[in-house]
Amino acid sequence: MLTVDDLKNLQGKKVYVRVDFNVPHKGDVISDDNRIRAAIPTLAHLLKQGARLVVMSHLGKVEWKKLKKGEKTQEEIDAQMKKNCMCICVEPLKKHISEAMGRDVNVVFCKENRGPVLKEAVDNLKDGEILLVQNTRYQPGEEKNDPELSKEWASLVDAFVMDAFGSAHRAHASTYGVPECLKAEGKPVAEGYLMIKEVDNLSRCVEVKPEDRPYVAILGGLKVSDKIKVIDSLLKKCDLVIIGGAMAYTFKKALGENIGDSFCEDASLDYAKKCLEEAKGRILLPIDSVITNQFEEGDREIRVVEGDIPEGFQGVDIGPKTREAYAKAIAGAKMVFWNGPMGVFEQKDFQAGTIAVCEAISKLEGKAFSVIGGGDSASAAKQLGYKEKFSHVSTGGGASLEMIELDGKIPGVEILR
Numbered sequence: 001m002l003t004v005d006d007l008k009n010l011q012g013k014k015v016y017v018r019v020d021f022n023v024p025h026k027g028d029v030i031s032d033d034n035r036i037r038a039a040i041p042t043l044a045h046l047l048k049q050g051a052r053l054v055v056m057s058h059l060g061k062v063e064w065k066k067l068k069k070g071e072k073t074q075e076e077i078d079a080q081m082k083k084n085c086m087c088i089c090v091e092p093l094k095k096h097i098s099e100a101m102g103r104d105v106n107v108v109f110c111k112e113n114r115g116p117v118l119k120e121a122v123d124n125l126k127d128g129e130i131l132l133v134q135n136t137r138y139q140p141g142e143e144k145n146d147p148e149l150s151k152e153w154a155s156l157v158d159a160f161v162m163d164a165f166g167s168a169h170r171a172h173a174s175t176y177g178v179p180e181c182l183k184a185e186g187k188p189v190a191e192g193y194l195m196i197k198e199v200d201n202l203s204r205c206v207e208v209k210p211e212d213r214p215y216v217a218i219l220g221g222l223k224v225s226d227k228i229k230v231i232d233s234l235l236k237k238c239d240l241v242i243i244g245g246a247m248a249y250t251f252k253k254a255l256g257e258n259i260g261d262s263f264c265e266d267a268s269l270d271y272a273k274k275c276l277e278e279a280k281g282r283i284l285l286p287i288d289s290v291i292t293n294q295f296e297e298g299d300r301e302i303r304v305v306e307g308d309i310p311e312g313f314q315g316v317d318i319g320p321k322t323r324e325a326y327a328k329a330i331a332g333a334k335m336v337f338w339n340g341p342m343g344v345f346e347q348k349d350f351q352a353g354t355i356a357v358c359e360a361i362s363k364l365e366g367k368a369f370s371v372i373g374g375g376d377s378a379s380a381a382k383q384l385g386y387k388e389k390f391s392h393v394s395t396g397g398g399a400s401l402e403m404i405e406l407d408g409k410i411p412g413v414e415i416l417r
Contacts, residue, residue, distance in 0.1 A: 011050035020166035042192035150177025163192025166396030168412025220245030220340030244342035260309035288319030317343025318353035339373035362389035
């Protein structure tokens, strides 16, 4: 693959940079701009070469079926998206990009992401300027990888740089269709610095070398069904898979244990049982659990139980014996991949399990390679103060899991090859 360093003679050239600025937000207020800052090295390098940057990203989700018949103008789409809190205008990102650049860079916003208004905005760009284009998902053809939309976007630029790892597992027009069109025209497509970092680090978790064993994976979160493929893949690659979070109770019920009112996917019980049989002792499940009779904070009872969970109670974190066992298992690892907290870490009463995992992995610093596969695990590590203790913290939860599932062959990476 070409990298951003391979792109030469960019003075006056228009470069499409697909970034992942799908940052946490409430209305127009952005609470964490880490993904924006992660893309700055790529943007800064291209600007230094005199390029004219056309920057695109999505922000939020769109459910087009909720749009009323006939609402097709951009203004009507904007209003409906904001009303349903699914997707918002990316204009507030302009300020964050300018601040993150840390220097005098002119960032222009285009409220249209298709048609003559966008073309004029691109044509008016000057060397060293950034054009931030309206949310890609305001176009219905984006998620369908519409060839006409891809062709139109590709026609605006001279080169493409992919730096949106968090969106690389989706073959959308902005991540797959555009580079496909440009490649067909003989124009360069390349990885940005963030993509290089993500792909290199996660590839190590896919193509496991002898010196990286024992390799331990830690999986948490809610649903087994969301992680069936990644569990299957990790069992082929790992020496040990540790399971926590709500998904652990589906496995425990499959073993015949009473899980009380704990979350369980009955449709996944057969898979969980089969998985445990085929793993032959390479899956660790909680020994004890922190349970409560009320999820909401307030007047509630919290207990620690070993074995069966009584009716009226639900598991919300791993217990002290499990924390000790998991820490011992992690201590011998040479490589760790973690995706999913051990409990409801957002509540202080149920943070201990996730903290124990963070603490155990932090002790491996300098001795082992450790990766957080994005999502809630990355949020937990940051919130609890352990983020800097990991070798790599991915910016893409879904993308990192699909890298593992598909042995690194995700659409946004493969199209660059």
